[in-house]
Amino acid sequence: MARSPILEPPLWVERRAARIADPVERLRFLRREMRRQPRQTHRWRAAGLIAGLVAMVAIVPLPTGTAETFAREKRLVAPAVETTPVDGAARVWLVDKSDSTELYSNGLRVDFTFAVSNRARGRFPIFSLTGGAEPREEGSKPVGIVYHTTESNLAPFAEQENRRLQRLGRGLMEWVRQDRSYHYVIDRFGRVYRVVKESDAANHVGNSIWADSRGVYVNLNDSFLGVSFEGQTGAVDEVTPAQVTAAKELTEMLRSRYGIATEDCVTHAQVSVNPQNMKIGEHTDWAGKFPFAGVGLPDNYSIPVASMYVFGFDYDSVFLRATGTRWRGLDLAELRVARQAGAEGLETPRYRAILQHRYKDIASALKEKSAEVNQ
Amino acid sequence: MNHASQSALGPAALGLDVGTSRIVIARRSEDDFRFESQLNAFVAIPYSKITEGVLEREKIPHTVQSGQIIVHGNESEKFAGLLNAETRRPMTGGVLDAKEPESLTMIREILTTMFAGHRAEKRQKVCFTVPAAPLNAGGSLTYHEATLRQILTDLNYEPVSINEGLAIVYSELESSNYTGIGISCGGGLCNVCLAYLSVPIISFSIPKAGDYIDTSAASITGERANRIRLTKEDSFHFNGFFADKVHQVLGVYYDDMIRSLVTALKDAFTGTSNLPKFNRPIPMVLSGGTALPPGFRDRFEKLLWEQEFPVTVSDIRLAQNPLHSTAKGALVCALSDS
Numbered sequence: 001m002a003r004s005p006i007l008e009p010p011l012w013v014e015r016r017a018a019r020i021a022d023p024v025e026r027l028r029f030l031r032r033e034m035r036r037q038p039r040q041t042h043r044w045r046a047a048g049l050i051a052g053l054v055a056m057v058a059i060v061p062l063p064t065g066t067a068e069t070f071a072r073e074k075r076l077v078a079p080a081v082e083t084t085p086v087d088g089a090a091r092v093w094l095v096d097k098s099d100s101t102e103l104y105s106n107g108l109r110v111d112f113t114f115a116v117s118n119r120a121r122g123r124f125p126i127f128s129l130t131g132g133a134e135p136r137e138e139g140s141k142p143v144g145i146v147y148h149t150t151e152s153n154l155a156p157f158a159e160q161e162n163r164r165l166q167r168l169g170r171g172l173m174e175w176v177r178q179d180r181s182y183h184y185v186i187d188r189f190g191r192v193y194r195v196v197k198e199s200d201a202a203n204h205v206g207n208s209i210w211a212d213s214r215g216v217y218v219n220l221n222d223s224f225l226g227v228s229f230e231g232q233t234g235a236v237d238e239v240t241p242a243q244v245t246a247a248k249e250l251t252e253m254l255r256s257r258y259g260i261a262t263e264d265c266v267t268h269a270q271v272s273v274n275p276q277n278m279k280i281g282e283h284t285d286w287a288g289k290f291p292f293a294g295v296g297l298p299d300n301y302s303i304p305v306a307s308m309y310v311f312g313f314d315y316d317s318v319f320l321r322a323t324g325t326r327w328r329g330l331d332l333a334e335l336r337v338a339r340q341a342g343a344e345g346l347e348t349p350r351y352r353a354i355l356q357h358r359y360k361d362i363a364s365a366l367k368e369k370s371a372e373v374n375q
Numbered sequence: 376m377n378h379a380s381q382s383a384l385g386p387a388a389l390g391l392d393v394g395t396s397r398i399v400i401a402r403r404s405e406d407d408f409r410f411e412s413q414l415n416a417f418v419a420i421p422y423s424k425i426t427e428g429v430l431e432r433e434k435i436p437h438t439v440q441s442g443q444i445i446v447h448g449n450e451s452e453k454f455a456g457l458l459n460a461e462t463r464r465p466m467t468g469g470v471l472d473a474k475e476p477e478s479l480t481m482i483r484e485i486l487t488t489m490f491a492g493h494r495a496e497k498r499q500k501v502c503f504t505v506p507a508a509p510l511n512a513g514g515s516l517t518y519h520e521a522t523l524r525q526i527l528t529d530l531n532y533e534p535v536s537i538n539e540g541l542a543i544v545y546s547e548l549e550s551s552n553y554t555g556i557g558i559s560c561g562g563g564l565c566n567v568c569l570a571y572l573s574v575p576i577i578s579f580s581i582p583k584a585g586d587y588i589d590t591s592a593a594s595i596t597g598e599r600a601n602r603i604r605l606t607k608e609d610s611f612h613f614n615g616f617f618a619d620k621v622h623q624v625l626g627v628y629y630d631d632m633i634r635s636l637v638t639a640l641k642d643a644f645t646g647t648s649n650l651p652k653f654n655r656p657i658p659m660v661l662s663g664g665t666a667l668p669p670g671f672r673d674r675f676e677k678l679l680w681e682q683e684f685p686v687t688v689s690d691i692r693l694a695q696n697p698l699h700s701t702a703k704g705a706l707v708c709a710l711s712d713s
Contacts, residue, residue: 014552014572023549028711030553030573151612153619206673276692364689368656370680371687 108249144264190242211306288324308333312355390706395563401702469564502709540568542704560665613670656689
């Protein structure tokens with residue numbers, strides 16, 4: 001393993017480098033300046049630390065872009081929020097319970113064969129729709145549902161394939177349990193399995209964003225429940241009627257239990273983002289054809305995509321191909337960004353860049369917090 | 376990058392990623408980077424005049440020697456498939472293969488083919504990648520580096536070398552002032568470099584990478600390693616359950632590779648006393664062909680978070696273009712040297 005001596009450059013080197021836009025010029029500058037830095041003794045390191053502290057107090061805080069972002073954000077007009085009111089979900093109650101199943105009043109039967117614990121659901125931050133990197137409040141109980149597909153191997157849905165269908169389903173459930181991937185999985189025969197306990201977080205959604213009238217949720221593992229259909233995007237038998245019926249019953253139960261609004265019942269493709277390229281739809285399960293009506297929900301593809309209008313995410317042609325029919329929510333989100341940029345007297349790309357800065361600040365803070373918790 | 380800055384960059388330069396499975400050249404073109412890649416492999420086929428004529432006509436790179444036709448670069452895979460043979464490689468484990476008799480000839484041929492039509496301006500700078508020394512193991516990289524340097528000098532270039540992991544940092548971590556951890560998961564090795572304001576602080580490699588997965592999976596399934604590699608590149612992903620044996624075995628060895636990498640990272644960073652004090656969490660970038668399967672980043676992240684990693688990491692991301700980022704980083708280095 002190769003190791004180089006410790007280098008502790010003066011603060012101005014880093015600051016000046018950050019102002020150089022051209023990557024090659026920036027690298028050239030840093031390499032030149034870092035070559036000049038001598039290896040420091042402990043005495044000098046201590047002196048440097050004190051000087052650094054003095055400088056930190058005397059000079060404006062360091063992070064580049066952040067100060068400008070906040071300055072602008074303070075002046076931003078709050079985006080107009082077109083919210084769906086929290087509608088009254090049908091009351092569903094637990095009728096009977098055994099060690100292996102639960103029966104609910106709407107006919108839902110939940111199987112615990114593959115039930116497992118994971119880390120307890122943490123308190124999650126809810127950010128303001130109008131700006132700032134500090135959360136406005138914290139939540140503790142699930143606020144929504146994200147629908148997934150397992151993207152696993154499928155056999156044709158036919159009687160002569162019974163054994164294979166069951167074998168694949170069992171294998172899938174073992175894998176999902178091991179990976180703590182979802183709270184619920186609906187197999188191809190419409191059986192509903194609870195995997196991760198509702199009081200725990202499942203590893204279902206990763207980098208993701210959604211918003212409702214209460215605020216903005218970032219990285220939804222703690223704030224949203226994960227429900228997955230055994231299925232594969234684009235497969236001939238993508239979803240069976242039994243799965244749709246079971247999903248409707250499960251959705252009714254969860255909405256009743258947690259008071260979840262219809263606008264917070266969304267698909268993985270609607271919430272998934274890629275922070276690396278600032279595009280939506282890193283995962284594209286249920287990017288199209290989710291049976292909202294069959295599950296007893298309005299067409300939520302019409303809801304403006306939160307990651308676009310809150311944090312300036314974009315989409316590409318690959319994502320559009322995955323959606324099949326273009327969502328109305330994409331157009332509404334774009335319209336909202338353009339309208340908001342106009343109100344601020346900014347070009348849309350500039351306004352979007354400001355929104356993106358805010359996301360990066362929030363994502364970075366969340367990572368830091370998560371690292372602290374893990375330590 | 377704008378035109379004004381380009382003019383300040385001096386003569387054109389090249390970035391060259393010499394990997395175990397691929398060689399990639401990066402060039403600067405106006406505001407953009409252009410890449411060209413060839414498989415770092417070859418296959419020998421029996422000589423016949425007709426075959427040679429066809430290869431000439433189709434402009435397929437080849438050489439004739441000792442009664443054989445040797446097809447090299449991208450076309451070698453196709454011919455290996457037709458002949459049901461394994462391709463041979465000039466390199467293994469990230470360095471020139473001492474046991475392969477055609478190693479030097481072939482790598483020279485592949486580079487000559489790639490540079491053809493781009494004859495070097497006088498002493499044009501080319502920055503080529505070299506692996507870091509393996510963690511906790513000996514092994515000299517001097518022969519590998521000196522040989523590549525000699526070949527490039529013969530081709531009229533002015534060669535400089537760069538560590539593979541550092542090239543990832545130069546390619547992907549401009550936004551953090553070239554501070555962070557670059558990881559290149561290639562065919563022969565995984566290369567890691569922690570850089571602080573462009574200066575490499577720690578660099579090392581581990582010998583478990585794409586080839587390890589392919590050969591291990593091949594020995595279990597009885598398939599040819601070539602075929603395993605194609606399956607891996609075409610359809611493997613981490614996000615689902617696989618009923619099929621090859622995918623299941625690939626999953627096992629991928630997992631083993633990632634665990635080894637995470638353990639090596641933890642050991643290397645824990646065991647060093649000269650880490651700089653970072654004033655904020657630092658980013659980590661994954662790159663290389665072995666990092667391509669969907670879900671790789673998530674799996675890596677999950678396993679890393681399970682460890683008590685001594686450096687606070689702000690985010691783990693996949694390189695914008697994992698197959699080209701090493702060459703791009705080498706090019707950025709060459710340009711900044713110009």
